[in-house]
Amino acid sequence: MLSRRVIPCLDVAAGRVVKGTRFVDLLDAGDPVELAARYAAEGADEIVYLDISAAPEGRGTLLELVERTARTVFIPLTVGGGVRAVHEMREVLRAGADKVSLNSAAVADPTLVSRCAARFGRQAVVVAIDAAREPQDGGPPRWIAYVRGGRERTDLDVLAWAERAVELGAGELLVTSIDRDGTGLGFDTELLRAITERVSVPVIASGGAAGPADFVAAIRDGGADAVLAASIFHRRIHSIAEVKAVMAGAGLSVRPTPGGVAA
C-alpha cells in the first residue's frame, strides 16, 4: 500500500537553512545536510530544499550542497528555486537531486515544464504553485498564483494553471497557500481539494501546518498525497514520528519510523 508522505522542507540561502515564515522574517536554522540527515533518521519520507536566495552567484553553493546531501541522505531529494533552463535542471539532477521544482520560471515560460519533462521524464518535474485566495462576492472561492517567493501577483487562476502544468508534463504539484504559510492556521484544504479533484498526479500540500491533525486534514479533506512542513519540525514543536503516529491512528497508511510506528 502506498504511504502518505511526510516531507520536511528546508528553505536554504547561501548554503544555510533559513526559516521564519516562507516568505518573510528569515532566521538562520543551521546546516541543511545535518538537518536533512536528522530528518531522514527520524523517518522523513523525502527532503525538499527550496533555494530562496536563487541568486545566480549562489548556484555553485547550491549544487555543492545538493551533492553533499545526496552522498549522506538516502531518501529522495527535491530541489527548487532558481532553475530557469533545461541545462540548469540537468546540473541539479547530476549533483544528486531526484526531482526539481519549478515555479516562477514555469509561469514565465510554460514550455520549460514540457521541455524538462521530455528530457528527464515527468517524474522528475515538480511544479510548485504559490496560491493566494482572493475575495469573491458570493461566488466560489478563487485563488491566484504568485511568483518570486510570493512577492509578485500573476493573472493566473491557480486551478487552471494546475491543470495546464500537468498537461505540460508536471509529475507532481507542490501547492503552497500563501495565506496560511507560517500562520499555523492549518492547510487550505479547500484549495487542495479543488486541485486534487482536477488532476491525477500526486499533490503535495504546503503552508500552514501547526500540528499532526493538520496533516490528516490535508490528506483526508484535501486529497493530498503528501504533506510538507518546515517550522513545526525545525522548531521541534512536533517530531516526524508524532505526526506519523497521529496519521496512522487516523487510519492513513504511513511508512514506519525507525522508532516503530505501525503502518
Added chain:
Amino acid sequence: MIRIAVADYGAGNLVSIGRALEVIGAEPAIVRDAEALRGADALIVPGVGAAGPAMERLRGRAMVEPIRGWIEAGRPFLGICLGLQLLFDGSDEDGAATLGVLAGRTVKLAGAPTLPHIGWNTVDRACEHPLFAGIAPSAPFYFVHSYVAAPADQDLVIAESEHGTRFPAAIARGNLLGVQFHPERSGPDGLRLLANFAAIVAASPAVLVA
C-alpha cells in the same frame, strides 16, 4: 572489494547510487562505454524517464551489445527502475524496442489512482530470495514511475507491489536481477538490498571473460 560498474547514460541519479555502493563496502565505477566494463564484477543499469531516449543514449555510447553480452554470459546484473524495464522487448510508452533479454513488455500502470506512482510502497515477496535477506516482509521501498514490466514468464517475479493493480517490484533469473523501486533512495532497507546484491556477486562463481 567487489567492483560494481554503474552505467552512466545520462538518465539517473548516479551520485546516490555511487555513494550507496561505497557505504555498503563495494567499489563503484561509473562507466560511460563498454571498455570501462572490464574488471567489473557486476553491472548496475539505473535510470528514470522514457525508454526511447534511454535506448538512444545507450546506442550512442555503443553500450547496447556489451550490456546484452554481459547478461547472456550470466554475469551479475541489477537493473533499477528504467534499468529493469529495458530488459524486456519493448515499451508501450513510446513504442521503443528495448534490450529484449527477457520476453515481455513495459506497460502503463493500469487503474492507478495517481500517476506517476511516487512514494514509499510496500513490497510483497512472492518467494524467498537472497536479494531480500534480512529485510522485513512487506517493507516499503521508494518508487517513481508510471510504467511497469509485464513479463511473459511470471516465474521471474520475486516480489510485487500494488498501485491500482499489482505489478512486479523485483524480478530474478539467475544472476539477472531487477527492481522497479530505487534502493539507493529507500533508506536502510535499500542499502541492505544493495549489500545483498553485493553478497550475491561475491558468492557467484567468477565468470572470466577475455
